[in-house]
Amino acid sequence: QDRCLADGANGFLAVLQFKPKCLPHYRKRDPRRWLNLQEYQSKKLMQESGVAVQRFYVADTASEALEAAKRLNAKEIVLKAQILAGGRGKGVFDSGLKGGVHLTKDPAVVGELANKMLGFNLTTKQTPKEGVKVKTVMVAEALDITRETYFAILMDRSFNGPVMVGSPQGGMDIEEVAASTPELIFKEAIDIFEGVRDDQALRMAANLGFKGALQRQAADQIKRLYDLFLKVDATQVEVNPLGETPEGQVVCFDAKINFDDNAEFRQKNVFAMDDMTEADPTEMAAAKWDLKYIGLDGNIACFVNGAGLAMATCDIIDLHGGKPANFLDLGGGVKEKQVYEAFKLLTADPKVEAILVNIFGGIVNCAIIANGITKACRELELKVPLVVRLEGKTALDTHQHWNTCTKVFVLPL
């Protein structure tokens, strides 16, 4: 959308009733999309909220892993390679080691295995072909699970706020459970000002199949998960499985936390943990310039303002038999430098055989777009055809710019 809400902070410093907790200079919201945390980072957040997780240490070297295994003093140890992609259990290392998750009772074995994980690439069904380099391993206390349940908290539109969802059938494909046995899915709305009431927590725990002392334990864990949900501005906390151990503990064996990007300004610690190493390099480069970019498979690059129009542009290319190479939303208050950098990104993609610029400039000055594009064309020696559609009040002024570029087809107003 063509606006910038970065400024305007000055008037608010004087406001006594709103005590700003962050810096007065509000740079434009960084359109970072999917915040990705490693398993150990999510579990650390959970621990800090008193959520029960398996005891663990992280290690960056084999000797650290060995020490950690000894320090754990556990009956059995689970060693897990820390990468963002799933499917670790069945993955393969280029050291030859098979499996990104191993169980052992011997700390020495932990050290040996870690030696074959750290610094090597782990390839799984969800990683690129060459795999992902493993820099960290988690050394955790292995616990037996007698029963697996599913529990999640999310912000839901139809409930106008937080909802908890649970099922006694955890550990497997929950969408399958929802489809075939919907009576095993339990939902309850949470009042944002009231929080989770005791009766709600106990009822959900009972629905999850926890009885007696375990019911109270599970209810307590549910409340702590909700506290975490609020504390980190999560949009979803999904625990699968929320398990029962033979020793009578309720433990969160794995969790997926989704974070609200809009809350980054007040969740700096959480967002600082963002591991961008497995992200698409083009998407990362785009984010640096406040550009929302998603790579697609086609050969027609898109350059648009506004997410709706950007999606619609991909749609219309497809409708006419073409294939978009990307989704790109310039975002608000676009500056010439961003236009230039966006063009650099698009033209660097070898798949791209043509570029479509589709701009509806409301307040945005089309001359900024035109200047940025023509500069990029000249400096980058644009080789592919460029089709430009500019609409809006200032579009009329831009026609003389195009004379300096070849291969540019400007659509008439």
Place this chain on the structure above:
Amino acid sequence: MILGHLGYRTVCSAKEALQHSGVRHCYTGTRKNLYIDKNTKVICQGFTGKQGTFHSQQSLDYGSQLVGGVSPGKGGKTHLGLPVFNSVKEAKQGTGADASVIYVPPPFAAAAIIEAIDAEIPLVVCITEGIPQQDMVKVKHKLLRQSATRLIGPNCPGVINPGECKIGIMPGHIHKKGRIGIVSRSGTLTYEAVHQTTQVGLGQSLCVGIGGDPFNGTNFIDCLEVFLQDPKTEGIILIGEIGGNAEENAAEYLKQHNSGDNSKPVVSFIAGLTAPPGRRMGHAGAIIAGGKGGAKEKIAALQSAGVVVSMSPAQLGSTMFKEFEKRKML
């Protein structure tokens, strides 16, 4: 990425307050506040900031009745020739404002909305993009339990009655007073629909950008009710996109309220048919929603309600024109 009435506050019964959206509660009574006109008096929250200043000037140039603004700590001063107040309450007392537009950065925007609700401003339009979801959930909790204030947005371009009143950032010059009501989740796609309906000569009666945030003040149904009851609105354009259930709910509403001989033509475009599926969605959302929020399902739902869905965003104007021709409305 949702007039001049003296709204009065009622406290909803507990039962009403607990209903989800889609079921009537006292907030739905504020739908009529959406219909701004030349008599609507507007104040600007965040008046003296860069965005507030720029868009307020644009608004004045368009001919909207901007009567003042709020900038805490600067009360008593003048800005753009208009009075500045320290609070929304003072601004309302000093100007008799019916509406407020909010250009306040994300960390404080929710508080600004709540301030306007507390002051019982009949229409609040929040332009701000980037308000944390948790903050908006709290705003919505309050919003649904009162009946004086209607919120549009956040993260929206605003609302315009062409030639009479413009509240927001949309380019005024592409609009033309006319016969089509437009409601949209997307900003620049709205401009496309406006541009096209102007070009085919139909013009617009009222255009509402409801915005792209998951927790917002106004949905499709709110606008559809206003359009269906407005004699000046003869056709409706609805622009949706992937995610959520808003379009499906709108389709259901149209089935019940826009069928038969007196039905108004509705044309729609749904963006995102070619968008790749969400990459890191947990499962709980899909379980809750039931449906997947995909474009295909939305298109099917709307078509079953008699909506003419255009597969191209470039044919909204021409499609509506054809519908008018078919019904001999030209």
